[in-house]
Amino acid sequence: MLYREAGDFKTSYQADNQTFPIRFDRVGLRVVLVLALGVVPFFINDYWANAVALPFLIYAIAAIGLNILVGFCGQVSLGTGGFMAVGAYATYKLMTAFPEVSIIIHVLLAGGITAGVGVLFGLPSLRIKGFYLAVATLAAQFFLVWLFNRVPWFYNYSASGQISAPEREVLGYAVTGPNAEAWVTYLFCLLFLIFAAVVARNLTRGTMGRSWMGIRDMDIAAEIIGVNPLSAKLSAFAVSSFFIGIAGSLFFAVYLGAVEVGEAFGINKSFLVLFMIIIGGLGRIGGSLMGAAFLVLLPVLLKNVLVGSLGWPTDLAAHLEFMIVGALIVTFLVAEPHGLAQLWRVAKEKLRLWPFPH
């Protein structure tokens, strides 16, 4: 019904290898993009933007970044929070030092700086693997948070140690600061997410992505067939940190407007993004988006249902929320260890054969 493939023939190599080989998916993607870019901005209000859309878009970028490192290259990282902090503080320093430069450039530069820091902390990955590497990246997490708390230069010597984003405009519309309209911030983050998804998808389909996956599946075999582990691992760290840096930058400048490093970029953030990609599906770009949606939208949804609609006490709802989200995570992972992306793939396979499964 939905997936009618009769007559959908591929006549060229290119057509056979496209990202969305099924026509229904291609059309669906276009429809969704038109809706997201052309319709949602007219209806979005402050609540939907700040409570739902922005966190989803920003965490999705971070999840794509981490998925490149963990899902595609197999290097476990617990430093996401720290790298997001690098993106945020880089943006802050750039915004205050060069106010005349466009915020878009600042965000990209912040990603670049984070990529550099990521490569630096990726160096140990050349010698250590698995859990040991996870511990090394954990050190990055704690070191970076400590650094931004300790060195006043990073927060321009403000008394509170907080950084806050001054107002910046793109094409005359405020993107950061309190006067930014909901639709502007939404579109700004959405464009970065589309950029991240397209770049990540194309990288993972090319030589670079194949060498990452080679390293992930068996590093010695990959080395024997000519993959350079140094460049493969460090490029994975760089690309991953680039996206995570962009996410941290948007998280600070567009979403929250003011952050405190210990609270906003603590170890919890690292775990949250890691859970997103595990639940969404390791090594799947779509999985990053699904995982981010699951962990961002579900708590808000539960809160609105339990407190808003049912009128239960807020503390009871907050505790139930932990239990329900936790139970769902366990259930999902038991039912489908490869995450939501795999669930979706299975569902799609069934739909394509429906109604004649054999």
Added chain:
Amino acid sequence: MAKTKMSVAGAALLAAGVIAGPAAAELVFPDLSYRTGPYAANGIPFSDGYQDYLTLLNERDGGIGGEMIEVIECETGYNTEKGVECYEATKGEGALIYQPLSTGITYQLIPKATADGIPMHTMGYGRTSAKNGEVFRWVFNYPANYWDGASHAINHILDVNDGDISGKTIALVYHNSAYGKEPIRTLEELAEKHGYELLLLPVDHPGQEQKSQWLQIRRAKPDNVIMWGWGVMNQVAIQEAVNIRYPMENFIGIWWSGSENDVLPAGDGADGYKALTFHNLGMDYPVYDDLKEYVVDVGMAAGAGDQLGTALYNRGMYAAMLAAEAARTAQEIHGTAQITPAMMRDGMEALEMTEEKMAGLGLPNFGPTFNVSCSNHGGDGLGAVAQWDAEAGSWSLITDYGASDGSVLDPLITADSMAYAEENGITPGCE
């Protein structure tokens, strides 16, 4: 593709579950509380006091000036992201005033609330320089702020030491966040003036791990310890101080480190611990009779209803009382019962707390008298020192309300607020 389906489905579900958004015909007071997480021990009594007082006004007086009060509670967990969500969720309901009880969330909301035109009251927390109402038009922090608190603590140490503390060492154990860092600047200035040495000991969120800080205190033997703690950090610090046998009478907490929940776990060891306060303690007030009659006995108390009379319950009640009085003032100014956030702001700026007013509310001598004006959003900054009596299980004031050191604080407030004004392109002034 896949994600988009998911998010659309999620959005549809959300839309079904989302608040209907009733047109508010009431006075809406959002309560951004936290009843979960490491700060819940302190968040619960404050929120209970806040809600119970407003429930009392509804039940006994039929609201304020004939308008019923609607309290919308929203759980923040002391987390800024959830705080933003709560702010966005409640501001569309006609919220008159925000009291987030979190310095981090306050920093977050100051620009947003200013842009949206909703006043904030950060009583004894938040951004200290908001005292300068010419810059922070929508933010109020009466009756006292952190820098007042730092000055009160030093003043008390001066009193105990007959006015001379040069050469002494004072340690500051603080929550490593915007909240805990607030007093550092003031304490450094005061150190220059009085000649003491300041030892800074940050404690990271959530504050359960303080062994190394207290080991340092044990080694450095500071003459006094001042604490800027919150939540579980308070209990741990007091227990650690007991463990290293630090003399409790030399240990002074800010008003947020002075609730029953903080000292009780340490048992008898906590006897003599001191904490600052800017309002009175205990439940020896006529308002408690009314609270019992109209709220507790009819089962309308917020939470478990077991926090009555605790220090933070009183503070929550005080916050609600000041908000209600500001709303009443606004109703008088504008001659309408149905006030808007902008009118609420006018009411807060014209607020006068007199002894007669407090006595009339059933809270005689509960807090200092003060007036708010456009140039002074922070009141007079009076504060007192309370001491814990472990045997009696109660706090008692051991000093009168004293003034803070304005000669040091005022220039700091001017400098900080002017820096903010310059950063954000605000022209200071009262219109």
